[in-house]
Amino acid sequence: MYYVIVWTPSSWIAHISRILLFVCKCCPRMSLILSVNAGSSSLKISLYRRTDSSDIPVKLILTSSISNISAPPATFAFNGTSEPVSETDITDHASAFAYFLSRLDGKDGENRTEIRHICHRVVHGGDFTTRVVIDDNSYNRIQSLSDLAPLHNGAALSVIKACIKNIPESTSIAYFDSAFHRSIPPHISTYAIDQAIATQRGLKKYGFHGLSYSFILRAVSRFLQKPSSSLNLIVLHLGSGASACAIQAGKSLDTSMGLTPLSGLPGATRSGIVDPSLIFHYTNKAGRMTHDPGMAINLHAEDILNRKSGWKSLTGTTDFRVITDRADLSSSSPATSLNGKPNPNRLAFDIFVDRILDYIGGYHLKLAGQVDALVFSGGIGERSKELRAVLGEKVKCLGYVDLDEEKNNNLGDGVVIDIGIETADGKRMLVCRTDEQVEMARACALDEEFWLGSE
Numbered sequence: 001m002y003y004v005i006v007w008t009p010s011s012w013i014a015h016i017s018r019i020l021l022f023v024c025k026c027c028p029r030m031s032l033i034l035s036v037n038a039g040s041s042s043l044k045i046s047l048y049r050r051t052d053s054s055d056i057p058v059k060l061i062l063t064s065s066i067s068n069i070s071a072p073p074a075t076f077a078f079n080g081t082s083e084p085v086s087e088t089d090i091t092d093h094a095s096a097f098a099y100f101l102s103r104l105d106g107k108d109g110e111n112r113t114e115i116r117h118i119c120h121r122v123v124h125g126g127d128f129t130t131r132v133v134i135d136d137n138s139y140n141r142i143q144s145l146s147d148l149a150p151l152h153n154g155a156a157l158s159v160i161k162a163c164i165k166n167i168p169e170s171t172s173i174a175y176f177d178s179a180f181h182r183s184i185p186p187h188i189s190t191y192a193i194d195q196a197i198a199t200q201r202g203l204k205k206y207g208f209h210g211l212s213y214s215f216i217l218r219a220v221s222r223f224l225q226k227p228s229s230s231l232n233l234i235v236l237h238l239g240s241g242a243s244a245c246a247i248q249a250g251k252s253l254d255t256s257m258g259l260t261p262l263s264g265l266p267g268a269t270r271s272g273i274v275d276p277s278l279i280f281h282y283t284n285k286a287g288r289m290t291h292d293p294g295m296a297i298n299l300h301a302e303d304i305l306n307r308k309s310g311w312k313s314l315t316g317t318t319d320f321r322v323i324t325d326r327a328d329l330s331s332s333s334p335a336t337s338l339n340g341k342p343n344p345n346r347l348a349f350d351i352f353v354d355r356i357l358d359y360i361g362g363y364h365l366k367l368a369g370q371v372d373a374l375v376f377s378g379g380i381g382e383r384s385k386e387l388r389a390v391l392g393e394k395v396k397c398l399g400y401v402d403l404d405e406e407k408n409n410n411l412g413d414g415v416v417i418d419i420g421i422e423t424a425d426g427k428r429m430l431v432c433r434t435d436e437q438v439e440m441a442r443a444c445a446l447d448e449e450f451w452l453g454s455e
């Protein structure tokens with residue numbers, strides 16, 4: 001019996017490229033790390049080269065961000081320069097990533113085959129307490145958590161899928177937002193419900209934005225020259241999704257998001273915390289599931305509170321800068337009017353202030369007043385001098401320093417910026433330009449397991 005091996009040009013090419021990829025994997029030159037951050041309305045991507053320094057383990061090569069994915073048209077930026085995109089080019093996170101890849105290939109010298117590891121921000125990790133390499137098992141576990149992070153996990157998985165298909169020589173690794181909060185003690189993470197059901201179904205507070213909090217903790221520790229293990233902070237991550245975190249001795253003590261990223265503060269399209277009974281009064285079809293495309297998707301409770309609420313429902317825009325510009329903050333009356341009608345932008349702004357104060361006040365007590373700094377971060381926290389000014393005034397009664405108007409208005413460069421007027425004993429007010437991508441890349445670069453054989 002004879003076997004005839006036919007070397008068609010395409011199988012030959014495939015074979016050679018497989019050998020090349022193997023050589024690449026063992027090659028020290030293949031040291032690029034791609035970090036992908038699938039937020040609810042954005043996709044932020046950064047490319048790094050691993051360095052030999054444990055202090056600065058990665059060097060940024062390029063960065064890209066796609067915003068307004070959930071409120072088209074999206075905006076695409078590559079290395080800080082915005083480029084117009086048509087509404088049909090980017091419709092979701094997968095098409096946003098495809099758009100990025102097409103631009104990456106056009107860039108001189110950097111080729112996707114040099115990417116060794118791809119770090120993916122996955123918001124809900126359930127019981128995962130540390131990063132995990134993507135394989136069938138971990139992919140399925142992340143997928144099974146998608147209902148608990150409806151704006152996030154599915155989007156992240158669509159990008160993971162695209163990476164496996166389009167950058168097959170690299171390893172995809174999931175880094176979880178929820179992992180930072182594993183230190184939250186049971187009396188804070190437990191809901192007062194039947195514990196048999198809670199345990200069986202994993203119904204507890206998980207908390208999110210953990211990659212951001214972890215970055216901020218290290219950055220503030222360096223800035224204040226205090227070990228992170230001795231730092232107590234109240235951190236506000238205010239973006240499309242917004243949350244607060246109480247950090248005690250360098251660990252998450254409490255955070256405002258819960259079982260899902262819906263709880264806590266309102267966001268671009270999210271209601272934040274409401275009376276749990278509200279939904280049954282809002283619609284009598286609250287229990288309908290969305291999975292069947294033929295069903296009334298708009299009426300599903302998750303959909304109403306996650307996608308049809310928040311700033312969008314109150315003001316018609318998800319852009320907090322626009323809301324601030326229209327809020328008429330110079331008027332002292334909260335019920336200030338716009339064309340004779342109550343100003344919905346001012347209402348949205350005041351709601352945000354009110355809910356944030358709930359958490360600052362609560363966390364101040366939980367930390368027994370021992371707070372090193374209040375930290376603003378996220379797209380809104382880093383850019384809204386107006387929100388910082390209002391909050392700064394309100395928290396003065398808790399012993400925070402006065403806000404320095406000039407510093408607050410012009411942050412200048414730097415990762416951490418002190419916006420308070422320094423006093424001997426006042427609690428500090430800081431802004432931190434958070435970076436979830438570098439947080440993942442750094443962890444990946446320092447993880448020896450991922451670089452065996454490359455020294």
Ligand SMILES: Nc1ncnc2c1ncn2[C@@H]1O[C@H](COP(=O)(O)OP(=O)(O)O)[C@@H](O)[C@H]1O
Nearest residue numbers: 039042239240241319320321378379380383384
């Ligand atoms: N100057 C500004 N003032 C207030 N809000 C701003 C400003 N610039 C950007 N933002 C808001 O930041 C939010 C996006 O934050 P970001 O953290 O980047 O979002 P994501 O959650 O998608 O990662 C948007 O609501 C945007 O309107």
Ligand SMILES: CC(=O)OP(=O)(O)O
Nearest residue numbers: 039040208240241261
């Ligand atoms: C957890 C969360 O809400 O993330 P984002 O703000 O990126 O949507």
Ligand SMILES: [Mg+2]
Nearest residue numbers: 039040239240
């Ligand atoms: Mg974000």
